[in-house]
Amino acid sequence: MDEKVGVYVCHCGTNIAGTVDVEEVATWSGEQPNVAVARDYKFMCSSLGQELVEQDIKELGLTRVVVAACSPHMHEKTFRGACERAGLNPYLFEMANIREFDSWVTDDREAATHKAKSLIKGAIERVVHHQPLEPLPVEINPNTLVVGGGIAGISAALELADGGFHVYLVEREPSIGGHMAQLDKTFPTLDCSACILTPRMFDVGQHPNITLLSYSEVEKVDGYVGDFTATVRKKARYVNEELCTGCGICVEKCPQSVVDDVFEAGLGQRKVVYTPFPQAVPNYPVIDRENCIYFQRGKCKACEIFCPTEAIDFEQQDELIEIEVGCIILATGYDPFDARRIARYGYGQMANVFTSLEFERMVNAAGPTEGRIVLRDGETQPESIAIIHCVGSRDQNYNEYCSKVCCMYSLKFAHLVHERLPNAEVYNFYIDIRSAGKRYEEFYQRVLAEGANLIRGRAAEVTDVARLPDEEGKLIVQAEDTLIGQQRRIPVDMVVLSIGIQARHDATEVAQIFGLGCDFDGFFIERHPKLDPVFTMTEGISIVGTCQGPMDIPDSVAQGAAAAARVMSMITQGTVMMEPVRASINADQCSGCRICNNLCPYNAIVFHEDDEVSEVITALCQGCGSCVAACPSGAITGAHFTDEQLISQVVGVLWDVRQPELVPAEEG
Numbered sequence: 001m002d003e004k005v006g007v008y009v010c011h012c013g014t015n016i017a018g019t020v021d022v023e024e025v026a027t028w029s030g031e032q033p034n035v036a037v038a039r040d041y042k043f044m045c046s047s048l049g050q051e052l053v054e055q056d057i058k059e060l061g062l063t064r065v066v067v068a069a070c071s072p073h074m075h076e077k078t079f080r081g082a083c084e085r086a087g088l089n090p091y092l093f094e095m096a097n098i099r100e101f102d103s104w105v106t107d108d109r110e111a112a113t114h115k116a117k118s119l120i121k122g123a124i125e126r127v128v129h130h131q132p133l134e135p136l137p138v139e140i141n142p143n144t145l146v147v148g149g150g151i152a153g154i155s156a157a158l159e160l161a162d163g164g165f166h167v168y169l170v171e172r173e174p175s176i177g178g179h180m181a182q183l184d185k186t187f188p189t190l191d192c193s194a195c196i197l198t199p200r201m202f203d204v205g206q207h208p209n210i211t212l213l214s215y216s217e218v219e220k221v222d223g224y225v226g227d228f229t230a231t232v233r234k235k236a237r238y239v240n241e242e243l244c245t246g247c248g249i250c251v252e253k254c255p256q257s258v259v260d261d262v263f264e265a266g267l268g269q270r271k272v273v274y275t276p277f278p279q280a281v282p283n284y285p286v287i288d289r290e291n292c293i294y295f296q297r298g299k300c301k302a303c304e305i306f307c308p309t310e311a312i313d314f315e316q317q318d319e320l321i322e323i324e325v326g327c328i329i330l331a332t333g334y335d336p337f338d339a340r341r342i343a344r345y346g347y348g349q350m351a352n353v354f355t356s357l358e359f360e361r362m363v364n365a366a367g368p369t370e371g372r373i374v375l376r377d378g379e380t381q382p383e384s385i386a387i388i389h390c391v392g393s394r395d396q397n398y399n400e401y402c403s404k405v406c407c408m409y410s411l412k413f414a415h416l417v418h419e420r421l422p423n424a425e426v427y428n429f430y431i432d433i434r435s436a437g438k439r440y441e442e443f444y445q446r447v448l449a450e451g452a453n454l455i456r457g458r459a460a461e462v463t464d465v466a467r468l469p470d471e472e473g474k475l476i477v478q479a480e481d482t483l484i485g486q487q488r489r490i491p492v493d494m495v496v497l498s499i500g501i502q503a504r505h506d507a508t509e510v511a512q513i514f515g516l517g518c519d520f521d522g523f524f525i526e527r528h529p530k531l532d533p534v535f536t537m538t539e540g541i542s543i544v545g546t547c548q549g550p551m552d553i554p555d556s557v558a559q560g561a562a563a564a565a566r567v568m569s570m571i572t573q574g575t576v577m578m579e580p581v582r583a584s585i586n587a588d589q590c591s592g593c594r595i596c597n598n599l600c601p602y603n604a605i606v607f608h609e610d611d612e613v614s615e616v617i618t619a620l621c622q623g624c625g626s627c628v629a630a631c632p633s634g635a636i637t638g639a640h641f642t643d644e645q646l647i648s649q650v651v652g653v654l655w656d657v658r659q660p661e662l663v664p665a666e667e668g
């Protein structure tokens with residue numbers, strides 16, 4: 001083989017050069033077989049660094065390029081671009097990661113320099129076996145699927161629809177709105193949540209470019225960027241949407257009010273025929289089959305009898321609908337932390353311990369207490385309230401991360417208590433206040449000025465066992481006040497637990513349907529946490545809002561808009577270029593065992609019964625390599641990951657072991 005390889009060693013400021021002797025590595029690289037030129041440079045990713053590569057390709061006639069720098073996730077695309085501009089096929093390039101894999105993981109300069117040589121040697125040996133590849137152009141279907149109708153999904157759907165593109169919005173619940181619909185006021189501006197949300201919900205319901213599929217779930221997704229087919233189950237409401245006028249008579253006449261109302265966070269009960277809340281979109285009711293007397297005992301039908309438009313349909317069945325789209329935006333949101341898991345705070349055991357979502361509903365004028373802050377008896381106004389921050393967050397036993405919104409909404413609660421019960425004492429128990437956001441710190445100062453008592457210390461427990469006369473009949477919050485270094489027992493009438501944000505309980509199953517990954521905490525994984533927080537590793541699928549991680553409403557809205565902008569840019573281009581890294585099957589070698597058929601996570605392999613061989617549908621293949629590794633006859637090849645390329649790289653990395661003088665005597 002007679003290739004001309006250029007090797008470029010990046011200093012990355014001191015990120016690499018602080019630990020690796022980059023000059024020595026470059027000199028050594030220049031002495032390796034096939035290497036025509038080797039240079040080191042301060043920042044290879046800078047325009048000057050890229051120009052260096054381009055110039056050498058043109059002037060020295062390089063046929064292969066290796067850049068030793070950071071992770072390919074950061075800059076593989078950058079350097080492939082540089083090769084392409086200079087007329088070299090971008091796949092004749094290889095990157096050696098001497099930062100994350102080397103300089104960042106050791107202080108030992110000698111070892112780091114040695115490892116850099118090994119990684120570069122592997123890249124040189126590999127790149128000479130690279131083949132030129134051409135990206136696959138794929139046409140983009142201009143329709144988009146948005147899954148989840150909380151504020152993040154609503155924002156994404158409206159941006160796209162207003163831009164003139166059709167959106168299918170699939171929402172699991174009978175109405176869109178998500179958690180924001182349950183909130184009373186929103187920090188730090190104290191806008192009424194419903195007042196700013198409902199116009200957007202209404203717009204979604206009316207928009208000619210939005211097909212809203214509420215009370216529906218995506219069961220299956222086939223295809224690839226530009227051409228996905230989603231199978232959606234539209235659950236039976238037992239109400240004919242064409243005939244229903246949303247008059248509410250069926251709800252009024254339903255004799256059963258036995259079910260805990262999820263929308264009211266369990267504070268109230270709802271009928272078996274229900275619309276989740278007055279501003280629901282769409283505004284058709286649903287019959288809760290599990291609790292309906294008719295479905296259980298075959299009697300009642302009060303709703304049907306009184307419905308003026310004959311819209312009740314007990315025979316209605318679930319429908320399976322297939323929709324074809326080019327891109328998918330997931331906005332499935334979060335689950336609130338289950339306060340029962342922390343038994344020492346007494347939720348579910350002591351009546352007057354509430355969760356923050358219950359409190360949101362309680363202070364809401366449209367909620368079960370019509371906005372009155374009262375104890376569980378529905379009458380008594382508390383004279384003192386403790387608000388415990390970080391319940392289930394920043395805690396090694398539950399979730400180690402910060403839920404980002406609890407400090408601010410806990411301060412919001414302190415403000416609302418002062419507004420509604422001016423004589424009540426409020427105690428906020430916090431670890432430290434996190435008020436990073438526009439006008440958030442100012443809001444914190446405002447609540448302090450209003451007289452909230454902020455006690456720095458994680459509450460140890462909530463008990464109703466009185467030790468002192470003033471504790472009789474009260475809930476006592478015990479905490480170490482870390483500012484004064486003393487244990488404190490604060491007797492109060494009501495405790496509010498500021499529960500954190502968690503990944504949805506079914507996030508893993510949803511991730512599987514869409515071919516995504518979940519992180520350690522269960523949130524969907526983005527393509528890059530800093531540079532590409534809304535796209536995922538699966539081309540054409542974005543994640544927005546709290547399904548990606550804890551965030552507040554402004555960030556959820558911004559993410560929704562960001563994903564929509566990216567999708568619109570793809571749609572207007574008409575086609576996307578897909579990575580040519582794909583598997584292919586040599587039919588002559590295929591034994592027809594079909595092991596690969598069931599293994600492929602993208603359903604990209606078909607079996608031809610006539611010839612008894614399998615074939616990869618190139619457009620569906622994502623190049624994951626599962627089939628390549630599993631094929632017992634070695635009939636499958638992964639483009640850009642051939643055995644020859646990978647084995648050469650391994651042999652290259654082990655260059656020093658192959659040189660007898662470098663192998664320790666006792667082993668040699």
Ligand SMILES: Cc1cc2nc3c(=O)[nH]c(=O)nc-3n(C[C@H](O)[C@H](O)[C@H](O)COP(=O)(O)OP(=O)(O)OC[C@H]3O[C@@H](n4cnc5c(N)ncnc54)[C@H](O)[C@@H]3O)c2cc1C
Nearest residue numbers: 148150151152172178179186187332333334545546552553
């Ligand atoms: C007590 C409390 C108070 C808060 N107060 C504030 C505040 O004052 N200001 C602020 O900025 N933030 C506040 N927040 C945070 C706020 O709730 C979130 O930032 C916001 O609701 C996130 O919106 P989302 O669209 O990402 O998720 P969600 O609101 O959870 O919406 C997700 C939607 O997706 C649907 N869905 C889920 N799974 C599926 C599926 N598989 N298929 C179809 N649909 C699905 C759900 O039904 C839901 O409608 C508060 C949070 C809490 C817990």
